[in-house]
Amino acid sequence: MPPPILAVVFLGVMAAALLCFALAWRRRADRRAHVRFAVAGAAIDVAGTLAVLLTHRVLGWVVPAHDATVASVHRAFAYVVTALLLVQAWAGVRRLPLHRHLGLPFLVLYAVTYALAVVAYAPR
Secondary structure, rough: OOHHHHHHHHHHHHHHHHHHHHHHHHOOOOOOHHHHHHHHHHHHHHHHHHHHHHHHHOOOOOOOOOHHHHHHHHHHHHHHHHHHHHHHHHHHHOOHHHHHHHHHHHHHHHHHHHHHHHHOOOOO
């Protein structure tokens, strides 16, 4: 698979997850809609993350980074935001107050992580 196409696909999938998370945060007063968007975002994110890991580690398809430092920072943020996603989902299912407190920080960190991915990997 050509790296520019792979990069666009991966970034598109993660953009869809980011959009779902933003909509979930915006619709937090409507529990039903909030949960739908949050679950969709989480499913898209986890599927996208697994696809990136499998294509890279199993198939050997590599998307070269434009800047190795930005790519390293992106990966560090990605690990943190993935862990935060799990905490956020767990707290939401349990209806813990922590869920409400982590909503905006999670969304901001996810957006920063996505922006770093765009800088590091988007075709130029």
